[in-house]
Amino acid sequence: MAPLVTVEDLHVDFDTPTGRVAAVRGVSFTVERGECVAVVGESGSGKSVTARTLVGLAGPGARVRAARLELADTDVRAHRPRDWRRVRGRLAGLVSQDALVSLDPLRTVGAEIGEVLATHEIVSRRERAGRVTHLLDEVHLPEPERRARQYPHQLSGGLRQRALIASAIAGEPALLIADEPTTALDVTVQAQILRLLAERRAAGVSLLLISHDLAVVAQVADRVLVLRDGRIVEHGPTDRLLREPTHPYTRQLLAAVPSATSRGRRLAGAARVGDARATLPARPEVRADDTVLDAGGLTKRYGEHTVVRDVSFTVARGETLGLVGESGSGKSTVARIVAGLLDADAGTVTFEETPWAGVPERARRPLRRRLQIISQDPLSSFDPRYTVGRVVAENLDPDVGRADRRDHVVDLLRRVGLGADLVDRHPRQLSGGQRQRVAIARAIAPRPSLIICDEPVSALDVSVQAQVLDLLAELRAADGTALLFISHDLGVVHHLSDRVLVMHDGAVVEQGPVGDIFTYPRHDYTRSLLNALPTLVTAGRPEEKHP
Amino acid sequence: MSRPPVRAVARRLGAGLVVLWVAATAAYLALLAAPGDTVDNIVADGADTPQIRAEIIAEWGLERPVILQYLDYLRRLGGGDLGRSYLLQRPVAEVIGEQIAPTLTLAVAAAGLGVLLALLIAVATAGDRRPWLRRVSSGAELLLVSTPPFLIGLLLLSVLSFRCGLFPVSGDQGIAALVLPAVTLALPIAGLLAQVLRDGIDKALDEPFVLTARARGVRERTVLVRHALRHALLPAVTLAGWLFGILLGGAVIVEQVFGRPGLGQVTLTAVTTRDMPVVLAVVTLSAAVYVAVNTVADLAYLLVDPRLRRS
Numbered sequence: 001m002a003p004l005v006t007v008e009d010l011h012v013d014f015d016t017p018t019g020r021v022a023a024v025r026g027v028s029f030t031v032e033r034g035e036c037v038a039v040v041g042e043s044g045s046g047k048s049v050t051a052r053t054l055v056g057l058a059g060p061g062a063r064v065r066a067a068r069l070e071l072a073d074t075d076v077r078a079h080r081p082r083d084w085r086r087v088r089g090r091l092a093g094l095v096s097q098d099a100l101v102s103l104d105p106l107r108t109v110g111a112e113i114g115e116v117l118a119t120h121e122i123v124s125r126r127e128r129a130g131r132v133t134h135l136l137d138e139v140h141l142p143e144p145e146r147r148a149r150q151y152p153h154q155l156s157g158g159l160r161q162r163a164l165i166a167s168a169i170a171g172e173p174a175l176l177i178a179d180e181p182t183t184a185l186d187v188t189v190q191a192q193i194l195r196l197l198a199e200r201r202a203a204g205v206s207l208l209l210i211s212h213d214l215a216v217v218a219q220v221a222d223r224v225l226v227l228r229d230g231r232i233v234e235h236g237p238t239d240r241l242l243r244e245p246t247h248p249y250t251r252q253l254l255a256a257v258p259s260a261t262s263r264g265r266r267l268a269g270a271a272r273v274g275d276a277r278a279t280l281p282a283r284p285e286v287r288a289d290d291t292v293l294d295a296g297g298l299t300k301r302y303g304e305h306t307v308v309r310d311v312s313f314t315v316a317r318g319e320t321l322g323l324v325g326e327s328g329s330g331k332s333t334v335a336r337i338v339a340g341l342l343d344a345d346a347g348t349v350t351f352e353e354t355p356w357a358g359v360p361e362r363a364r365r366p367l368r369r370r371l372q373i374i375s376q377d378p379l380s381s382f383d384p385r386y387t388v389g390r391v392v393a394e395n396l397d398p399d400v401g402r403a404d405r406r407d408h409v410v411d412l413l414r415r416v417g418l419g420a421d422l423v424d425r426h427p428r429q430l431s432g433g434q435r436q437r438v439a440i441a442r443a444i445a446p447r448p449s450l451i452i453c454d455e456p457v458s459a460l461d462v463s464v465q466a467q468v469l470d471l472l473a474e475l476r477a478a479d480g481t482a483l484l485f486i487s488h489d490l491g492v493v494h495h496l497s498d499r500v501l502v503m504h505d506g507a508v509v510e511q512g513p514v515g516d517i518f519t520y521p522r523h524d525y526t527r528s529l530l531n532a533l534p535t536l537v538t539a540g541r542p543e544e545k546h547p
Numbered sequence: 548m549s550r551p552p553v554r555a556v557a558r559r560l561g562a563g564l565v566v567l568w569v570a571a572t573a574a575y576l577a578l579l580a581a582p583g584d585t586v587d588n589i590v591a592d593g594a595d596t597p598q599i600r601a602e603i604i605a606e607w608g609l610e611r612p613v614i615l616q617y618l619d620y621l622r623r624l625g626g627g628d629l630g631r632s633y634l635l636q637r638p639v640a641e642v643i644g645e646q647i648a649p650t651l652t653l654a655v656a657a658a659g660l661g662v663l664l665a666l667l668i669a670v671a672t673a674g675d676r677r678p679w680l681r682r683v684s685s686g687a688e689l690l691l692v693s694t695p696p697f698l699i700g701l702l703l704l705s706v707l708s709f710r711c712g713l714f715p716v717s718g719d720q721g722i723a724a725l726v727l728p729a730v731t732l733a734l735p736i737a738g739l740l741a742q743v744l745r746d747g748i749d750k751a752l753d754e755p756f757v758l759t760a761r762a763r764g765v766r767e768r769t770v771l772v773r774h775a776l777r778h779a780l781l782p783a784v785t786l787a788g789w790l791f792g793i794l795l796g797g798a799v800i801v802e803q804v805f806g807r808p809g810l811g812q813v814t815l816t817a818v819t820t821r822d823m824p825v826v827l828a829v830v831t832l833s834a835a836v837y838v839a840v841n842t843v844a845d846l847a848y849l850l851v852d853p854r855l856r857r858s
Contacts, residue, residue, distance in 0.1 A: 052758075055762055057758065057761055057762060060675055081767070084764075085764040085765075085766065086764065087764070088761065088762050088763060088764035089762065089763035089764035089765075090764060092762075093762070093763075094758070094759065094762035096755055096758065096759060097755075098755070101754060101755045101756060102755045102756055102758070102759045103756055103759065104756040104759075104760065104774050105756070105852075105853075105854060106777050106778065106851065106852060106853060106854075107774075112759075115760070115763055115765060115773075116763045116764075119763055119764050119765050120764060151853045151854070153853075153854050164759070167759070167763070168762075171763070171764070
């Protein structure tokens with residue numbers, strides 16, 4: 001039997017006001033019936049466009065050319081809109097990232113799933129509600145009847161994603177296209193969704209999995225295609241590709257994944273362990289008794305709801321403390337309290353031997369510059385009318401004379417690996433990685449003793465994330481800056497932190513040296529976090545969990 | 548979940564009362580500050596003797612301090628008594644009651660027509676299916692929004708009534724006489740609302756849930772009406788509430804152009820003859836309508852967007 005999907009020499013160009021842009025340049029692959037093929041690549045690699053082309057939704061202004069483009073033995077190259085409508089939902093279902101925005105927020109989950117049933121007349125109107133319940137049950141949504149009447153915002157991230165999958169499988173398609181289906185989710189939820197996708201596959205559905213995360217792909221894919229700049233640079237069986245990558249780009253991607261074994265070495269650019277350039281510079285000794293920040297008994301309530309309960313920790317000078325937890329664990333609230341941006345209901349914070357919490361802002365002001373923040377989305381923390389130069393200069397020492405300011409800014413930009421030519425650009429003209437570098441330049445400008453990093457690399461591609469993590473590691477070695485590093489990614493935390501604090505439901509469940517906690521977790525929650533982590537079996541690192 | 552938002556309604560009604568009070572007071576002060584003597588206005592062209600003047604002062608309580616007169620006015624207003632017309636010597640409520648029906652008919656017809664036209668235009672021209680139609684429509688909308696309604700009315704009159712004789716020139720005889728005034732008022736509304744709606748639809752069409760809907764095999768028109776249009780309604784509802792207030796003002800002018808009976812005529816006469824109780828009543832009534840429409844608009848918000856229903 002012919003493969004379910006046959007793509008040969010696929011090209012997709014986009015007509016933009018500034019000219020034609022080639023997004024996909026000659027991609028060929030097949031998906032067999034019941035097979036799971038993963039397309040891995042970073043943003044802009046053309047992976048989503050490739051997937052959407054299979055349902056005729058490459059996007060406005062897209063020009064699709066291919067030597068062969070076949071779905072279930074049908075040439076779809078000449079499909080008219082009416083023909084495509086019969087393919088979509090019925091032959092191929094699409095699951096996108098983040099169901100909060102991928103399901104219509106104004107309609108109930110049941111209405112969204114029912115839409116597929118109505119469009120393709122799969123069941124009669126009378127049977128529709130029953131089928132919706134059945135589908136929600138199929139994706140293991142508890143209380144399916146009640147959930148069907150709820151809106152996406154009333155469901156948690158994991159339940160929403162299940163509902164989205166239910167809507168994609170409602171038309172019983174032979175092919176399920178999952179475009180970053182777990183990207184916005186916590187690790188434990190991610191594990192559940194991956195299990196659910198594997199279940200569909202076991203039921204005979206073919207899966208085309210689009211992801212930037214090699215570890216996710218390794219869980220479910222039979223074969224992997226690595227896409228870069230619209231071309232396939234390497235493809236092969238998942239196991240072979242992860243163990244013996246042949247293309248330098250694949251090796252680079254694999255090396256960029258932060259984990260326990262990557263501690264002390266650079267993530268970016270170093271394809272081989274043991275390379276001299278791969279070692280990070282040595283850091284000054286951390287003395288545990290020399291504390292920069294001391295937080296004791298922090299508690300924060302919103303009405304009946306306690307979001308932070310009795311959280312205590314210290315950060316020593318030059319130390320990196322990782323703060324790990326899933327969404328809703330209260331880690332960002334802790335960060336805001338420590339940053340002096342939010343008042344706690346109880347507890348104390350001492351920063352540089354000065355009371356920091358519960359004092360008027362006037363008392364904090366002299367020390368404000370010693371504590372800096374880097375956030376997940378730097379763009380929204382920049383004044384949109386400011387140039388890069390002004391963003392950074394804003395944080396310079398006020399004593400720096402007018403004439404010297406530009407030189408200082410250029411120096412800072414150089415330290416974070418950006419050229420002087422960016423000074424007069426606007427942040428929105430920069431890439432995500434460049435923006436995060438600007439945010440780092442701004443943060444180090446006043447030579448702070450502590451930087452609070454709140455999910456600083458979560459929105460970045462793995463290779464860009466690698467560069468930013470390398471940069472943070474270099475800067476803390478050079479300046480002796482302490483970091484409070486908040487992340488949901490255990491690998492990132494393991495790579496960078498000295499000690500780690502695990503938060504769950506607003507409380508600290510475990511804290512200690514990162515190696516101890518992640519190797520011998522004592523608390524059930526920490527254990528469940530670690531168990532949920534996708535395993536990445538790669539060259540030189542057999543069968544390890546990837547924190 | 549589907550519990551009626553009692554608190555929200557109560558809060559809005561409370562705010563509405565404050566608006567009403569401010570409007571009534573502002574109108575009272577404005578008329579007080581206007582030149583001319585109240586007794587002169589009441590006497591108007593009638594017999595003018597010191598005795599009559601004294602009677603008038605006693606009858607209307609004009610000898611009392613202004614603040615007492617104001618408080619008395621508020622008290623009666625609170626009890627629903629709009630006072631008596633100086634000129635017509637009849638209760639204001641009666642005067643307005645007779646004339647409000649044609650004006651409301653006109654306003655509601657115009658609002659309905661305007662909203663309907665806006666929806667049709669927006670759905671027909673949103674997205675990138677018919678770029679030429681979209682360009683034509685944008686131009687026409689801009690023209691409509693920037694043309695004063697009376698000019699539109701005069702144009703419609705001269706073409707459709709005088710030249711073609713399709714509709715009566717003036718009066719209030721049946722539906723036919725309602726068509727041109729309603730269209731006159733509706734066109735600028737349609738222009739403005741259509742622009743806002745189309746912007747909203749265009750923005751919604753870029754959202755991920757639209758991709759999901761398309762990936763289900765839903766027709767483009769269904770995607771537009773079922774998914775995108777609802778998102779576009781949110782800003783449009785706010786605008787529509789505000790537009791209905793404007794509509795009442797517009798109705799006054801359009802009624803003159805088309806020689807229709809209604810509040811327009813009453814208001815104009817009351818202002819030129821300084822018939823203070825009538826002017827005050829019209830102002831308060833307009834404010835009340837405005838408050839009511841905006842309260843409805845706020846509640847419509849809750850109906851459109853389930854995310855706002857959390858209290």
